[in-house]
Amino acid sequence: MKTKVLAIDDSRTIRNLLAATLEEAGFEYHCAVDGRDGVDMYPDVDPDVVITDINMPNLDGFGVIEELRGSGINSKVPILVLTTESAPELKARARGAGATGWITKPFDDASLIFALKRVTGAAA
Amino acid sequence: MSGSIQDTFFEECEELLEATDEGLTAIEGGDHDPEVVNAIFRAVHSIKGGAGAFGLDDLVAFAHRFETVFDEVRSNRLELDPKLVQLLLRSSDQLSALVEAARDGGQIDEAHNDTLLAALDEYIPEEEEDLTFEPMGLGAAPMVDLGDIGGGEPAEPQEETYRIRFQPLKEMYGTGNEPFFLFQALKDMGELTVKLDDNELPGFDAMDTSEAYLAWDLVLVTKELRSVVEAVFEFVEGLCELSIEGDGDAEAEANALANLDAMFSTPPATAAAPTAPAAAAADAAEGEAPSAPFEPPVPAPKPEAKPAPAEEKASAPKAESGKQEQRGGPKPTLRVELERVDRLINAVGELIINHSMLAQQIANLPVSDTRDVETELEGFKNLARDIQEGVMAIRAQPVKPLFQRMARIVREASSATGKTCKLVNEGENTEVDKTVIERLSDPLTHILRNAVDHGIEKPEDRTTAGKSNIGEIRLSASHRSGSVCIEIKDDGAGVNRPRVKQIAIEKGLIPENAELTDAEIDNLLFAPGFSTAKEVSNLSGRGVGMDVVKNAVTGLGGRINISSTPGKGSTFTIILPLTLAVMDGMVVSVADQTMVVPITSIVETMRGSDDMINSLGADGTLLSIRGNFVPICDVAGSLGLYRESDQQAGVYLLVETETGQRCALAVDDIHDQRQVVIKSLDGVCGEIAGVAAATILGDGKIAMILDPESIIAASPTAAAFDTERRMSNAS
Structure with missing residues (x-):
């Protein structure tokens, strides 16, 4: 069974980069184009891990985490946040909302896979 | 990382830059909707994010500064006054320039870039400035070979034993972190033994499912550095009690770490992290399953992980998203390769x-x-x-993006000439063929620069003339009976006709005593080699004249006209065909050849009789139409075709050129009027004078599509007649 990743990012470039790295590494890749889309897709995709951007139209990354962790969906899967800055308060806020970890943009393949491994145990 | 992802990035940048421009234009127009500011912030942020991935550091640095200022605005710490809006507009232009430079490998104006950066910095509070984004140079830093640090020979990593005490706090379980996976990551680095410490676990009755009772004692034997080991616990930092003790923290390692610290000025935990996973990923890629089965720890007591704060906040984003949905999403679209x-x-x-x-x-x-x-x-x-x-x-495609770029051109031109102009766009949603839009960019740029440079007066002169001191240039697009009409109208001084005429005489474009109508003088601007700038300004006078603009437009099968009123301004009108692929043409025969003449250039067709033909000079002939003389231009002759003796050109197509010059094209017969498919001759044969392209007819034969304009230009009769006419006007 491939590990299923749901990536939520409004940037096509980032989605493509994630797709290239993750598919190459053997993950099953799904993507959503903004926060609302991501939350809507979540039940159908039923991912093993979620990667979400913070700054997005139609529900930002914090909103995504809150809705996924909220009573409606009550997701327990790891959620990794994509951030540009490694600002501590941003991480704290994401964590407060229920994020599992973070990936700092720009990311390289190895650190992306390493982050996924630490939260899912899967290297693929 | 393949080029195609980078292509997507630049494509996306175009869209994001458009969104930025659009938002800023709205703000400039007084729209202070927070969502507009947010949208711009997101757009610039996305450009930065993507640029970071491709190591485009200049772009990242600029986008970061730009974005930070916007962050100040959206947090209401900074007010959008006109001065700031102007700076943001110029910054947006610079962002475009940086994207272009990154894409096409061009150079940017460093001084201008620095000036803008400094100007943006003035709006960024001190503490924010310290957070300046550090370009991470795509994995270069984390992936650095640790052996290279210090410049010496790569030292063989020493095996080290770490004793790790890991005790999660209950908060950790709400974040989706799982001890088991952390141990698995550790196990990939070497030999790991895991011992569960469940001493704290109370009896079943006393157990609180939301508490954390378990701890683990781990022993890891690995060649990895301590920092790599620490990196595994990055996400649970602060959510657990953690101690990592090495058997003897080797001096060499301490030095290496110090070096790492100095190099990246980031905590070593993050800096060196990916070294291990690189190896792990490599292993995984080879499909090698972990050899020794991992001893699974006792599953952590998983409390009903419902983080209370999350639940409380959940209602807020829902309300917001409801609002978003009401706005209605964009129509679904499909991206297709051209x-x-x-x-x-x-x-x-x-x-x-x-x-x-x-x-x-x-x-x-x-x-x-x-x-x-x-x-x-x-x-x-x-x-x-x-x-x-x-x-x-x-x-x-709508002309909107093109028009938006033009706003930038006008801004640049205004600031370069010290004039104040605004560009008003009309009919932005008019759709035009993609290729036409692409090829319109240069001519429009040129016309607009000219309009600012030569058309619009200096603010003081405008005030004297009783005009608003802000010059207005109106750029409009509309569909007009099967063509697209683009108009550039300025409210400047209009064409300085005496000067234009004088220059034309000086450059030998017209005889000294030529008597020209106002329209003819205005059209001299399009004459090759004409340039009114006294000295070559660095703006519109780049050594090319308006003739280049005209060539670009005619190259698209279009026409360009100018009309001007002294003191009131000038209007350039560009008429373009809707499509470049198909056109309506008149099928004619010339010396046994079938040819097609574009309908758009034909004014009238007629059969000629001998009494309508008059001679001009030795070889020239004129056609008399209702009392007016029009030079006859024999198509066969100008194309170098020979008729059989019994054939003769008896049919005339009256055509009109840009300058209003009329000419009768003599052909043998008219067959049909129909839609023809334009097939370019590029690459099939070289440029043929008088021939624009080719098409395939119903009988499968190839027919040339004529270019009346160039046939007339090459016709000695037309030229002779034109000179004659000017001379007679003059006398």
Whole structure:
């Protein structure tokens, strides 16, 4: 069974980069184009891990985490946040909302896979 | 990382830059909707994010500064006053320039870049400035070979034993972190033994499912550095009690870490992290399952992980998202490669040709009654036209992005000339063929620069003339009877006709005593080698004149005109065909050759009789039409074709050139008027004077599409007549 990743990012470039790295590494890749889309897709995709951007139209990354962790969906899967800055308060806020970890943009393949491994145990 | 991802990035940048421009224009117009500011912030942020991935550090640095200022605005710490809006507009232009430079490998104006950065910095509070984004140079830093640090020979990593005490706090379980996976990551680095410490676990009755009771004692033997080991616990930092003790923290390692610290000024935990996973990923790629089965820890007591704060906040974003949904999302779209559309267009072209062939075959049938077939054929023709229009609509794009770029050109030109101008766009949603839009960019840029440089007066002169001190340039697009009309209208001083005429005489473009109408003088601007700038300004005078603009427009099968009123301003009108692939043409024959003349250039057709023909000079002939003389231009002669003696050119197509010069093209016969598919001759044969392109006719034969303009230009009769006319006007 491939590990299923749901990536939520409004940037096509980032989605493509994630797709290239993750598919190459053997993950099953799904993507959503903004926060609302991501939350809507979540039940159908039923991912093993979620990667979400913070700054997005139609529900930002914090909103995504809150809705996924909220009573409606009550997701327990790891959620990794994509951030540009490694600002501590941003991480704290994401964590407060229920994020599992973070990936700092720009990311390289190895650190992306390493982050996924630490939260899912899967290297693929 | 493949080029195609980078291509997508630049494509996306275009869209994001458009969104930024659009937002800033709205703000400039007084729209202070927070969502507009947010949208700009997100757009710039996305550019930064993507640029970071490709190591485009200049772009990242600029976008970061730009974005930070916007963050200040959206947090209401900074007010959008006109001065700031102007700076943001210029910054947005610079962002475009940086994207272009990154894409095309060009150079940017460093000084200008620095000036803008400094200006942006003034709006960024001190503490924010310290957070300046550090370009991470795509994995270069984390992936650095640790052995290289210090410059010495790569030292063989020493095996080290770490004793790790890991005790999660209950908060950790709400974040989706799982001890098991952390141990697995550790196990990939070496030999790991895991011992569960459940001493704290109370009896079953006393157990609180939301508490954390378990701890683990781990022993890891690895060649990895401590920092790599620490990196595994990055996400649970602060959510657990953690101690990592090495058997003897080797001096070498301490040095290496110090070096790492110095190099990246980031905690070593993050800096060196990915070294291990790189190896792990490599292992995984080879498909090697972990050899020794991992001893699974006792599953952590998983409290009903419902983080209370999350629940409380959940209602807020829901309300917001409801609002978003009401706005209605954009229409679903499909991104298609241009090549596929072009293939379809070609196929439709073939279909139209095929229709003509079929029609001809049917006409040639020895059957008396073909009415039914012809009715069906008519249906076929209409469908083909529908399909063609549908495909054209796919290629059609609104001129909005082009017009938005032009706003930038006007801003740049204004600041370079010290004038104040604003560009007003009209009909931005008018759709035009993609290629036309692409090729319009240069001519429009040139006209607009000219309008600012030569058209609009200096603010003080405008005030004297009783005009608003802000010059206005109106750029509009509209569809007009099967063509696209683009108008550039300024409210400047208008064409300085005495000067234009003087220059034309000085440059030998017209005889000294030429008597020209106002329109003729205005059109001299398009004459090759004409330039009014006294000294070459660095703006519009780049050594090219308006003739280049005219060539670009005619190259698209269009026409350009200028009209001007002294003191009131000038208007340039560009008329373009809707499509570059199909046109309506008149099928004629010239010396046994079938040719096509574009309908758009034909004013009138007529059969000539001997008494209508008058001679001019030795070889020239003039056609007299209702009392006016028009030079006759024999198409066969100008193309170098020879007629059999019994043939003669008896049909005349009256055509008019840009400058209003009329000419009668003499052909042998007119056959038909129909839609023809334009096939470029580029790459098939070189440029042929008088021929614009080719097409395939119903009988499968190739026919040349004529370019009346160049036939007339090459005609000695037309030239002689023109000179004669000017001379007679003068005398």
